[in-house]
Amino acid sequence: MKIISTGRLRIANNLFTYAIIIASIFSGCAKKDPESVSKATLKSNEATQKLLSVDLMSGNPILPVATADPDIIYANGKYYIYPTATGPNASQFHAYSSTDLLNWTDEGIVLDLVNVSWAHTDGWAPSVVARNGNYYFYYTAAKKIGVAVSSSPTGPFVDKGSALATGDGTDPIDPMVFVDTDGQAYMYWGNTTINIQQLNNDMISLTGTRGHNKPSNYFEAPYIIKRNSIYYLMYSINDFSSDDYHVEYATSSNPMGPWTTKGRITSPLGAIKGPGHNAVLRKPGCSDEYFFVYHRRTSTNIHERQVAIDRMFFDGAGNIMPINITVSGVTQSLGSAPCLIPNPIPNGQYAIRSKVNTVSGVGLYLDIAGCAVGNADVRTWTRTTCNGQKWNLTYLNNGFYKIISELPNHKSLDLDACAIERGANVQVWDVFPNDCQQWRIESVGGGWYRIMAKAGNNVLDIVNGDPAPGADVRSWTWNGADPQLWKFENP
Structure with a gap:
């Protein structure tokens, strides 16, 4: 089933889904059983999740079915996500593919446990690796670990004929x-x-x-990456049914440990519960651009989990920064697209000009209404000598900038309430170290940039693209239009 992202119906559908989430935000292993979700619920989910991407962003969740425990790889010009099995007794593993992280195609059943001799039920949590000209599909079935092989990332995968491992412990899964x-x-x-x-x-x-080194609070779902000679072991904490099921991580200089516990990566956010069981993909050809795929839920039905994707960043000390849970997801990213430069604008003072001009062709700039020195709204205005159009940029060495007004009280560019929904107001406010006041600047070519909020991952946008001076500036999903393009000029 192809998930299509066109037209007003898509946007309306997403806004309805997001509205439900936002309204809620503000007002062991028998667990992994998607079959406990009724057929009626699955059909309802498919109807409401079929058209997911909004503008040029993936939206979250990204898959059209209730499923969990995703892995992600990139191969042959496509991204592939492999979640826990669906179908009778969780026996049918599917793959979902995308060229750009926006539109996902169900590639069908890639492994059916009916064809596996040693186990036919409880197919959970696959991991897929490309090597030796083949793709190796590791999976849980009947609480044992299996492996199946194919020459294609979409299968069919053929099981080796016996379990690869049982493992030590009472629950050898994931x-x-x-x-x-x-x-x-x-x-x-x-x-x-x-x-x-x-x-x-x-x-x-x-x-x-076989080794058993683990962080003291390890529970399940191990996932490991290597960066700058350091091994990062991510894992999930608490039973999946807990609202606070989440991901933490530890580091080591050896892939088998011992491990130094570092801290939490994900946390629930309002109606979004249980963000856990993750996988990570470094964008092909890019040294430090990571996608974080995981499951979460907004339903009170603990089995009705959804696959989501957000960005992952490291700070200057090499620590994994907490993942910003979003409803907008990630921006369009073809595998062949150029890598993003984390700090494309040197530290300094700038006037920030919109690509939108007045009807007479005069430039519009990011401006503090009335040159107010206190907490105030941010808007557009034609060029003035007021310090309300002078902005001091400081790179924080973590992928984000602090943007501070030159007006006397030096207020910070701020996303109102760190809101993750699009349409949230942008203002200046007292300086705090929180995510409301951290901004990512990414080049989109031709000397123009998008300015993205750390919270919510939405971009600075002029409401309705209004060319009249005084138009409000808000956050919105990325669509590449002129009201979302900005240039940094001498102040």
Whole structure:
């Protein structure tokens, strides 16, 4: 089923879904059983989630069915997401593909447990790795770990004929396979007890001593990446049914540990509960551009989970920054698109000009209404000598900038209430270190930039593209139009 992102119906559909979420925001393993979601519920979800992307952003959730435990890879010019199985007794694994992170196509059943000799039920939490000219599909079935192989990322995957591993501990589930830079592959799996073991070059058999080093609060869903010679082990905390099911991480200089606990990555946000069981993809060809895929829920039905995607960033010390949970998701990203430069504008003072001009062709600038020195609204205005049009940019060494007014009280550009919905007001406010006042600046070519809020991932936008001086500035989903394009000029 192709998920199409065109037309007003799509936008209306999303706004309705977001309105429900926003209204709520403000006013062990039998767990992994999508079959407990009724057919009526699934049909209802499909009707409301079919048209997900808004403007040039993915929207969240991104898949049209209630499912969980996603893995993500990039291959052959496409992104692929592999979630927990659906169908009878959670037996049918699907793959979903996209060229741009906006439109997702159901590639159909890539592995059906009816064709697996040693297990036919409880297909959970796959992990897919490309190697040796093949794709290896690791998965849980009947609380054992299996592996199936295909020459294509969309299968069909053929099981090796027996379980790859059972593992130590009472719940040997949630496999994740990591290939180190020296070519050695490792498998991580297990609930409560973590199992870590090397794979042979054939990728379908294990070798060496099994390790069990884990952070003290490890629960399940291990996922590992390597960055600057440091191994980052991410894992989920609490039972999946908990509203505070979430992801934490630890680091090590060795892929088998021991691990130093670092802290929390995800947290529930209003009606969005249980953001956990994640995977991470570094954009191909980019050194430090990461996508974080995970599941969450807005329903009181704990089995009705949704797959979502947001950006992941590191601070200057190499720590993973907490993920900003969004309803807008991520911007369109073709795998071949140029890598984003994290700090494209040097620190300094600027006038910030809109690509929208007045009807007579006069430039419009980001302006503090009436040159107010206190907390005030932000709007557009023609060029003046007022310091309300002078903005001091400081890069925070974490992918984001602080943008401070030159007016006497030096207020910060601020997203009202850190709101994640589009349409939130942009203002200047007392300076705080929170996400409401951190902004990402990304080049879109021709000397123009989008300015994105850390909270919500939406961009600075002139309401209705109004060319009249005094038009309000708000946050909105990225669409690439002139009201969202800005240039940094000498003040």
